[in-house]
Amino acid sequence: MPLTSMPEPPFSDRLVRALADARRVAILTGAGTSAESGVPTFRDPGGLWERFRPEELANVEAFLRNPALVQGWYTHRREIVQGVEPNAGHYALAELERLLIERGGEFLLATQNVDNLHQRAGSERVVELHGNLTRTYCHACDRTATPEEVAALAEDGTLRCSACRDGLLRPDVVWFGEMLPMEAFEAAMDAAARCDVFLSIGTSGVVYPAAGIPLVAAEAGAFVVELNVEPSAMARQMTEVVIGPSGAVLPALVEAVAARR
Ligand code: BV8
Numbered sequence: 001m002p003l004t005s006m007p008e009p010p011f012s013d014r015l016v017r018a019l020a021d022a023r024r025v026a027i028l029t030g031a032g033t034s035a036e037s038g039v040p041t042f043r044d045p046g047g048l049w050e051r052f053r054p055e056e057l058a059n060v061e062a063f064l065r066n067p068a069l070v071q072g073w074y075t076h077r078r079e080i081v082q083g084v085e086p087n088a089g090h091y092a093l094a095e096l097e098r099l100l101i102e103r104g105g106e107f108l109l110a111t112q113n114v115d116n117l118h119q120r121a122g123s124e125r126v127v128e129l130h131g132n133l134t135r136t137y138c139h140a141c142d143r144t145a146t147p148e149e150v151a152a153l154a155e156d157g158t159l160r161c162s163a164c165r166d167g168l169l170r171p172d173v174v175w176f177g178e179m180l181p182m183e184a185f186e187a188a189m190d191a192a193a194r195c196d197v198f199l200s201i202g203t204s205g206v207v208y209p210a211a212g213i214p215l216v217a218a219e220a221g222a223f224v225v226e227l228n229v230e231p232s233a234m235a236r237q238m239t240e241v242v243i244g245p246s247g248a249v250l251p252a253l254v255e256a257v258a259a260r261r
């Protein structure tokens with residue numbers, strides 16, 4: 001939605017100025033960034049999976065107790081994310097990265113999302129804090145699974161590794177109780193500690209340690225902004241809270257920053 005057609009942009013001119021002058025920008029995204037692509041968030045009402053809380057499915061114990069159910073949930077989610085497109089918000093973030101790099105600045109996008117949509121939209125400086133659903137590996141021998149293996153159910157209804165024969169295949173995502181990939185997490189913490197502007201987009205800020213990253217930027221004195229359709233658990237620590245759907249607000253914000261120099 002071009003800036004001109006927006007009645008009054010939901011963000012301040014101060015934010016546009018801060019982004020246009022920024023040398024270093026860091027971003028954290030959550031499921032809300034993909035909502036307008038049709039990927040259900042963790043809290044969205046309705047849908048078959050409402051019966052299960054993600055925390056009940058996204059952990060090793062549930063996986064070992066009922067592999068077919070957990071593998072089926074991830075197969076279902078993989079099919080969803082492979083069947084949708086990045087939205088205008090994803091493309092705007094890829095554009096903002098290009099703008100910053102062109103202007104000699106630094107940029108890092110740390111995502112909690114496992115849907116691969118930032119990468120498909122062209123973002124390059126992305127770290128995946130919680131892994132990526134489109135990658136699958138063997139729980140027993142760590143080998144990366146082939147697309148054929150991921151589609152071939154064994155007699156017992158589970159997905160198994162063809163190399164070590166009995167290994168169960170699991171999505172390359174970080175489950176509750178598992179450590180985050182250290183390199184990604186440290187890169188995100190370092191970018192948050194050094195940035196001039198931090199954008200926290202489409203996240204409820206309830207899952208740690210990722211939820212703590214924007215607070216590192218706030219403590220370091222950055223201009224910290226939350227973009228969400230409603231204030232999150234971290235709204236009070238923000239310099240500015242922008243209320244609106246990321247798929248509409250981000251293109252307008254990036255257009256305003258591009259027009260500034
Ligand atoms: C670890 C991958 C330790 C899997 C995910 C008690 C207190 C505090 C912490 C804990 C605790 N008990 C346990 C913990 C730790 C736990 C945790 O934080 N639990 C929470 C539930 C309390 N964390 C962990 O277990 C982490 N690991 O701590 O390890 C350790 C240490 C050493 C050695 C060994 C172990 C691992 C956490 C990673 C879990 N994996 N995902 C999968 O996807 O299946 S988490 C998953 O849920 C997401 O990745 C994301 O992080 C989180 C959901 O959050 P959001 O992305 O914010 O999505 P949500 O639906 O919640 O919100 C959407 C938001 O968007 C809303 O605010 C909405 O308003 C907004 N929105 C909607 N539409 C739009 C929009 N905004 C803009 N535009 C729109 N259109």
Ligand code: ZN
Binds near residue numbers: 141165
């Ligand atoms: Zn194996």
